[in-house]
Amino acid sequence: MLICESTMADLIKMRVSDVLQCSILNWYENFKEYTIQSLILPLPQDVLAYLKEKGTVVLPQGCHPGQLGSSSIGDDDDDDEWDSYENQEEEEAVAPDLKEFNKEIESAISVLGGSVFPKLNFSAPQDARWIGFNYSLKSTSPGDIYLLLKSSCFITHDLCTPFKDCVDKDEVDTSVNYCLVLREWMDINPAHEFRCFVKDQELVGISQRDVTQSFSSVVQDNHNIRHDIIQFWNERIKDKFSLVNYTFDVYRPARRKVILIDFNPFGVTTDSLLFQWHEFRVTERCGVEGEHGDDAELSEDLERLELETVRNGDNRERSSSPLSMEDKPEFRYIGGTTGVQPHSYWNYGLPSDVRDLSSGEDAQKLVDLLQMTQGQQESDSSEDEGYGLNR
Numbered sequence: 001m002l003i004c005e006s007t008m009a010d011l012i013k014m015r016v017s018d019v020l021q022c023s024i025l026n027w028y029e030n031f032k033e034y035t036i037q038s039l040i041l042p043l044p045q046d047v048l049a050y051l052k053e054k055g056t057v058v059l060p061q062g063c064h065p066g067q068l069g070s071s072s073i074g075d076d077d078d079d080d081e082w083d084s085y086e087n088q089e090e091e092e093a094v095a096p097d098l099k100e101f102n103k104e105i106e107s108a109i110s111v112l113g114g115s116v117f118p119k120l121n122f123s124a125p126q127d128a129r130w131i132g133f134n135y136s137l138k139s140t141s142p143g144d145i146y147l148l149l150k151s152s153c154f155i156t157h158d159l160c161t162p163f164k165d166c167v168d169k170d171e172v173d174t175s176v177n178y179c180l181v182l183r184e185w186m187d188i189n190p191a192h193e194f195r196c197f198v199k200d201q202e203l204v205g206i207s208q209r210d211v212t213q214s215f216s217s218v219v220q221d222n223h224n225i226r227h228d229i230i231q232f233w234n235e236r237i238k239d240k241f242s243l244v245n246y247t248f249d250v251y252r253p254a255r256r257k258v259i260l261i262d263f264n265p266f267g268v269t270t271d272s273l274l275f276q277w278h279e280f281r282v283t284e285r286c287g288v289e290g291e292h293g294d295d296a297e298l299s300e301d302l303e304r305l306e307l308e309t310v311r312n313g314d315n316r317e318r319s320s321s322p323l324s325m326e327d328k329p330e331f332r333y334i335g336g337t338t339g340v341q342p343h344s345y346w347n348y349g350l351p352s353d354v355r356d357l358s359s360g361e362d363a364q365k366l367v368d369l370l371q372m373t374q375g376q377q378e379s380d381s382s383e384d385e386g387y388g389l390n391r
Helices: 005-011 016-021 045-052 066-071 076-090 099-111 126-131 142-150 153-160 216-220 222-237 277-282 295-311 352-359 363-390
Strands: 038-042 116-119 179-184 193-199 202-208 246-254 257-265 330-334
Touching: 016 257, 038 099, 045 153, 099 142, 099 179, 116 142, 126 142, 126 153, 193 222, 202 222, 216 222, 216 330, 222 246, 222 257, 222 330
Parallel strands: 202 330
Antiparallel strands: 038 179, 116 179, 193 202, 193 246, 246 257
16 A cells, blocks of 8 residues: 555644644744744735746846845946846836835844845745855845745745645635744754654654755764753743644754754645654554544554665664654664765756656656657758768
8 A cells, every 4th residue: 555645644634723823923922032033024915916926037126136246246237237137027027116025124134134044934945045145045135035935836835825735724714924034044054953743742753854964963962962852842842832733943053052943734744854754643553543444454554664664764863663652752863874865955946847857747748858859860860861872
């Protein structure tokens, strides 16, 4: 039995209220002492409409990417060149006038020290790093922020289908008060980022956040990392967050220093990293009796899949047997180079046709490519034969 994402969505039931409670609007005030300083700007309707608009990415009037402005656009000639480019774009799409909101952004950036990390209620445009200056989300101007937001599939998901995986999306109010969140910029070492999983108000799992690398510091200091995160959760978060099932991200730059980064829903919308969502379901023995048509069969299949996951662990270090009731939370990290995973954001910088071909998602494109290649080869062969006869 293949456990697909839709089945996981049924097993790990996520509701609209779960997603809404993870909006920074609903938790920042209660936890601002333990997280990164942030300013929250409600999105006006014209800005919201601009962000939702599909098509060519056209920056609002007067917006230049600030990072480019600080590093390579420093004289009048360069400004004229940029203005000329803007005029060319305007022939296809009209740049919106968002001057009032731009002033709010500039003021917030100044208050936060000149550089910020942008996000919306739920997500940051992590998948748009490829278009940012120096492959970063670091923003110093409204132009930087608009460019990242308009280039991000994550942001599009937040604006258009934030409740796609919720079981009650067709039954309850799904309106969202959208906002732009500007967070004080912090240079974060990915070796010190971790995702934590809370189930039934119990911290059950901790995962290395960046699964594309193995960090020797995590391997060597895993016991202290686990201890500090548990202590932080017990003292700062436990019984203080509104949900019983959720995930949260933390940054631990030094011993006994843990910073809250974000909250996320407990479900398939959130990346489970070195865990599998079905593992959390196994601990419930497939939930309430009668909830699924064949619980016994499903339980056996999930347990078999869990055993396969353990056997093929690829040097992912585990503090105990997967999700055993003892020694929770289990801390998983990559203990060797053979356990690393591909970077999940890299493919967002590629044309969609290339992504579809490499993943095999669109078989027709592959057929078209093979037919085109065959036609080109036949054409080249005919030309070669003709050239030989003319000699």
